[in-house]
Amino acid sequence: MPGRAVRLLAIAEALTLLTLIFIAVPLKHIGGIRQATTVLGPVHGLTFLAFCWAAVRAWSEGAIERRDVVRLVIGACLPFGGFVNERWLRRRLGQA
Amino acid sequence: MLYALTKAGHIVSMVLWLGGMLAAALALLRDDRETLRLFKRWDQGVTTPAMFSTWVLGAALAVQGGWFGAGWLSVKLAIVVVISAVHGIISGRLRSSADAGRKAAPDRAAGITLPVMIAGLALIVLLVVLKPSWS
Numbered sequence: 290m291p292g293r294a295v296r297l298l299a300i301a302e303a304l305t306l307l308t309l310i311f312i313a314v315p316l317k318h319i320g321g322i323r324q325a326t327t328v329l330g331p332v333h334g335l336t337f338l339a340f341c342w343a344a345v346r347a348w349s350e351g352a353i354e355r356r357d358v359v360r361l362v363i364g365a366c367l368p369f370g371g372f373v374n375e376r377w378l379r380r381r382l383g384q385a
Numbered sequence: 386m387l388y389a390l391t392k393a394g395h396i397v398s399m400v401l402w403l404g405g406m407l408a409a410a411l412a413l414l415r416d417d418r419e420t421l422r423l424f425k426r427w428d429q430g431v432t433t434p435a436m437f438s439t440w441v442l443g444a445a446l447a448v449q450g451g452w453f454g455a456g457w458l459s460v461k462l463a464i465v466v467v468i469s470a471v472h473g474i475i476s477g478r479l480r481s482s483a484d485a486g487r488k489a490a491p492d493r494a495a496g497i498t499l500p501v502m503i504a505g506l507a508l509i510v511l512l513v514v515l516k517p518s519w520s
């Protein structure tokens with residue numbers, strides 16, 4: 290199903306970003322546990338990269354427009370933006 | 386030992402990823418539906434998992450070696466992002482071309498991706514081998 294991977298990765302990207310911001314960063318700065326960001330930073334980076342890759346593939350496949358890719362990437366940079374992206378993709382792809 | 390094994394896995398994954406991409410780009414230049422279907426399956430089963438494996442093992446190497454923050458690695462990561470985007474384009478074209486009801490047409494745009502991949506690969510190998518310092 291076109292766009293299914295990008296929807297799943299939107300959710301995964303949102304979850305890793307929230308975990309990084311609300312758990313790992315406080316653990317580092319308040320708890321002094323640097324390993325939290327050392328581990329979760331690359332995990333979020335890889336998930337973000339995978340989401341961008343899936344968005345480009347969905348565009349190349351013809352499932353979404355080029356401007357949609359820009360919108361999705363900007364949304365993914367914002368906390369909770371991944372959940373908005375997933376709902377928008379579901380409507381855009383007619384998979385409600 | 387763990388670092389050496391991670392490095393070996395990273396190199397194997399990278400060869401499978403880039404090799405799969407080059408072959409798929411060449412397949413898109415033809416108009417053979419059966420070939421496109423074969424490469425679509427190969428992309429889903431081998432090339433795409435190899436790309437994810439390359440990313441994960443590369444990040445593990447950077448963490449183990451303490452390379453994050455080094456200039457050469459930042460340039461390398463930017464090239465990896467470009468190559469990953471090219472793979473996204475090739476993978477999407479394969480999926481739409483192999484499944485389309487109409488006769489497939491040679492995808493000349495795929496030919497443009499070949500020099501990008503080769504140049505990216507050459508730059509990455511140079512950066513990793515030389516590890517230039519700009520400080």
